[in-house]
Amino acid sequence: xxxxxxxxxxAKYSGHNGQVLVTDLEVTITREGFGGRMSxxxxxxxxxxxxxxxxxxxxxxxxxxxxxxxxxxxxRPRFEYQDANLVLYTWQRRDAFEDLVRLLA
Numbered sequence: 001x002x003x004x005x006x007x008x009x010x011a012k013y014s015g016h017n018g019q020v021l022v023t024d025l026e027v028t029i030t031r032e033g034f035g036g037r038m039s040x041x042x043x044x045x046x047x048x049x050x051x052x053x054x055x056x057x058x059x060x061x062x063x064x065x066x067x068x069x070x071x072x073x074x075x076r077p078r079f080e081y082q083d084a085n086l087v088l089y090t091w092q093r094r095d096a097f098e099d100l101v102r103l104l105a
Contacts, residue, residue, distance in 0.1 A: 013100045015089040016063060020100060027051055027068055027104065029087060055101045058094045065089065066097055068104065 013020040021028040050070050058064030067086045089097045 013087075013089075013093075013096050015066075015087040015093065015097070018087045020066070020068065020087055022100065022103065029068065029085065051104050053101055053104045055097075057098070058089055058091045060091050063088045063090055064094060064097060066101060 010021065010023055013022070017031070019030045019032060021030060052069045054067040054069075056065050065086050065088050067083065069085050
């Protein structure tokens with residue numbers, strides 16, 4: 001399954017509570033704005049080949065999410081908004097985040 005057609009090295013995927021920056025070597029989750037500050041500090045995940053991705057597709061009335069983890073990731077928090085490895089996104093951004101999931105898979 002090759003790279004999505006819209007992939008640009010260093011591309012940033014902006015979600016509701018954070019952004020995912022993908023380079024050739026690593027994946028970084030950053031937090032900007034109010035929603036981002038509520039979700040925790042920036043987190044860099046190891047090299048892309050060691051990344052695990054969980055994904056829930058957004059619906060018209062329900063946000064989707066992408067959870068990016070590596071071997072160092074601890075247990076999942078009780079609530080999604082407390083998970084430093086999870087980025088929420090809306091229906092309007094679903095195509096970009098589906099490309100991100102295909103890229104990291």
